[in-house]
Amino acid sequence: MSKVKVRLRPVVSRIHMPTVLKTAVLPGDSTESLFIATQVGEILCVRDGALWTFLDMSSRILKLGGSSGGYDERGLLGLAFHPYFYYNGYFYLHYSAAGTQGPGAMPGAPPESFKPDPCNPDTLNLKWINRESNYDHIDTVEEWILQPNGQFRKGRTLLNLRRPFLNHNGVNSLTFSPETGKLVLTTGDGGSGYDPFNLSQDDREIAGKIIEIDVHKNTSIPNPPVVTRFDELPAPIQETLTVIAKGVRNIPGIAYQRLYDRYLKYAGIVGQDLVESIYSFVHYKPIPVTQLVQASLRNAELDQEGFIHFGWRGWEGAFPTSILRGCPANPALDEKTMAYYDDAVIASARRLPPLTSYFHQDPRPDKFGGTALTGVQCYMGNEIPDLRGSVVFTDVARQGSQPPVRGVLAYTRAQTECRPSDYSVIEIDYDFGAQSAYYVSLGTNLDQTRLYLGVNGSMKVADRNQGSVFEIVP
Numbered sequence: 382m383s384k385v386k387v388r389l390r391p392v393v394s395r396i397h398m399p400t401v402l403k404t405a406v407l408p409g410d411s412t413e414s415l416f417i418a419t420q421v422g423e424i425l426c427v428r429d430g431a432l433w434t435f436l437d438m439s440s441r442i443l444k445l446g447g448s449s450g451g452y453d454e455r456g457l458l459g460l461a462f463h464p465y466f467y468y469n470g471y472f473y474l475h476y477s478a479a480g481t482q483g484p485g486a487m488p489g490a491p492p493e494s495f496k497p498d499p500c501n502p503d504t505l506n507l508k509w510i511n512r513e514s515n516y517d518h519i520d521t522v523e524e525w526i527l528q529p530n531g532q533f534r535k536g537r538t539l540l541n542l543r544r545p546f547l548n549h550n551g552v553n554s555l556t557f558s559p560e561t562g563k564l565v566l567t568t569g570d571g572g573s574g575y576d577p578f579n580l581s582q583d584d585r586e587i588a589g590k591i592i593e594i595d596v597h598k599n600t601s602i603p604n605p606p607v608v609t610r611f612d613e614l615p616a617p618i619q620e621t622l623t624v625i626a627k628g629v630r631n632i633p634g635i636a637y638q639r640l641y642d643r644y645l646k647y648a649g650i651v652g653q654d655l656v657e658s659i660y661s662f663v664h665y666k667p668i669p670v671t672q673l674v675q676a677s678l679r680n681a682e683l684d685q686e687g688f689i690h691f692g693w694r695g696w697e698g699a700f701p702t703s704i705l706r707g708c709p710a711n712p713a714l715d716e717k718t719m720a721y722y723d724d725a726v727i728a729s730a731r732r733l734p735p736l737t738s739y740f741h742q743d744p745r746p747d748k749f750g751g752t753a754l755t756g757v758q759c760y761m762g763n764e765i766p767d768l769r770g771s772v773v774f775t776d777v778a779r780q781g782s783q784p785p786v787r788g789v790l791a792y793t794r795a796q797t798e799c800r801p802s803d804y805s806v807i808e809i810d811y812d813f814g815a816q817s818a819y820y821v822s823l824g825t826n827l828d829q830t831r832l833y834l835g836v837n838g839s840m841k842v843a844d845r846n847q848g849s850v851f852e853i854v855p
Contacts, residue, residue, distance in 0.1 A: 382805035383767040385792065389811040389834065389851035393432050396848040397421045398456075399835035401553050402824025405462040408470055408527065413826055415833065417850055420456035420842055421445065422476065427850075436525075436533055443477040443518055451841030454548040454572075455518055459555030461564060463596075470527035471536070473564055473596070475554045477544075481519035486545035488515060492573040493548075496704055497720045505721065509545055509578040512609055516543045519607055520550055522566060524596065539564075539594055540618070541607040542587055545580075546572025549651075553634035553756065553822065560637070560644050563593040563623075567648070569631035574653060575702070575720060576694040581628050582724065585610045585677050589693065591626040591635060591648065593667060612674045619674060623667035626689035628732065630697075633822075636772070638759040638795060638829070645795055647736070647772055649757040650691055650698070654705050655717070657754040658691075658698035658735040659774055659793065665689050685731065692732030695724030699738050713742060737772075737793040737804050741780055749789050749806055750780030756823025759795075762830035765855050768792055773807070773832060773853075775820040777840070785813065788820025788836065790853070811851075821848075 392415065401418035407426075414428040422439035425432060438457055445453040459475030466472060485492060486509050498504045509515070524536035544550060549569030556565050570581040570589040581589025587609060600617040608614055611622070631651040638645040643663055650658045666687025676683045694702055702725065703717040719725065739751050756775040760768045776789040793804040813836075822835030831852060838847030 382792075382794065382803060384805065384808065385765065385767045386808040386810060387765060387790075387853050387855065389809060390854045392833065392850045392852055393417070393425070393427055394849040395846045396425060396850070397423065397845055398837050398842055399822050399848045399850050400457060401460045402822055402833040402835055402850060403460055403462065404824075404826040405472075406467045408467055408529070410467075415826075415850075416460065416462075417835070418457050418460040419848065420453070422457045424457075424460065438474065438476060441476065441479050443479050443482060446841060446843040451843040453842045454550055454552070456842065458520070458550055458552050459522070459566070461555035461557055464557050464559075464562060470529070471596075472525050472527070473522065473539075473555050474525060475520060475522045475551075475566065477550065478519050478521045483514070483516040483518060485517045485547075486512075486515050486571075486578070487573070492546040495573045495575060495577050497575050497577070499704075499718065499720065499722070507577045509580070509609075512543060516545055517547050517572070518544055520544055522555070522594075537600075537603060538605055539596070540566075541605055542568070543607050543609045544571055544588075545578065548572040549631040551632055551634075553824075554632075556635060556637075558593065558637065559639070561593060562597075564596050565625075565635055566592045566594060567632045567635055568592065568629065570629060570693065576630065579694055579724070581630065581693050582695075582728070584627065584673055584683065585612055587611060589627060589629045590624050591629065591632075591689070593623045593625060595621045611670045612677060614670070616671075619670045622670040624670060624673060624688075625665055625667050626691060628691035628693045628696075628728065630691075630693040633754060633756050636757050636759050638761070638772070640795075647757050647759065648691070649754045649774060650693065651754050652741070653697050653702060654741065655700055655703060656698035656738050656740050657751045657776065659737045659754070659757055659772065660691060660733055661736040661772075661795065662689055662733060689733055690728060690731045692728045695721050695726070695728040696732055698735050701725040734801060736796060737802050739776070739791070739804060747806065749776075749791075751776040751789065752778045752780055755788075755821055758823050758825045758832060759829050760792075760825070760832055761828065764830070765853075770795060773823065774804075775823045775834065777819050777821060784817065785815055786817040786819060787813070788818055790820065790834070
């Protein structure tokens, strides 16, 4: 693959953690504006070099960073503009709601401390019990309207989701499908590590799925119940939902790339200990939630031919999910023990192989050791010719590098048959100085001819004003 070198053009600096980067044309305007959703709840707008606050949702966002030493995966996680936003002013938000903090699904135990023990079956078949009291927080998906008078109005709540842990809620979690016109919601497996309750594989669970929402159907339910399973939803809401995929660990959104008369879809799945993965698919057969619920009530097997299955928790990318047992003298020789043999077998024939994988340890000189995938976008522009038609992705921080920390930008080639593809690191000509630069988000404009990179100087949400947004340029 070609070696690509780019520069970063500063767009805005000294903002909070930039989690979502999108463009849209404001009603009455003639050109696209860049919108930046920050984790703490501000939605900023950049137009002609000027920065202003589009909407401040911070009072509606859960208090962040309190019990986790400043690190958090909750907050304002999704922003999507209706395809006809210019005409109707509709947009959609996904965020962790204020006042909903709970003790967690395993009260008294740090969520990151869970590891399955293949010698102890009790750790392989845990159940999430007492969900009404044992949960971490509630995420909500809402419809908002920018009215002709310039004021904002909340239209309706689409979903209220009870989440077991603070992590794996998804990020950049909302987009509109150019194929179906529906709102797409990507949800993580609910958190902790190793998906302790196997939510991503349970067809009844909302966690660990990619879901399409038909926002054009009016459910007439102003405040839906707080739920964790599809069968807990009222029938009118069930009728608006279809499920595209399951087996999601955590996901920084889904991207669509037009190719002649069809769309390639790309989804990045954040890994556990070994590998980060980008998947691609063209055709899929969604399952209406009403069918899913009926099959569950009858204890019947669903026809899942054409349904997308990413393999988690039995598979971490191209590998059966493993537990690392350390070799203190040489971490490169850490023992890797299969965590969930039965899960790996059950998912082996149905899972979708990754398009591209990159690893937390990689001895190849032209690769890198990754930490966590933070963005996947398609580039269809001409200004960076070697990237045209490619899939660009970001990792938050290169493993093993000396401080200050740096993120990584890389790309892979689209494969129309979705065959596995290698990747290449993109060299960035920019001096961040002594400041750390975690690459926390990646965005594009409406026709995918521009790329935007969100960078933060810290991974602690309490460290304010350390965020910047850049345009990636030749």
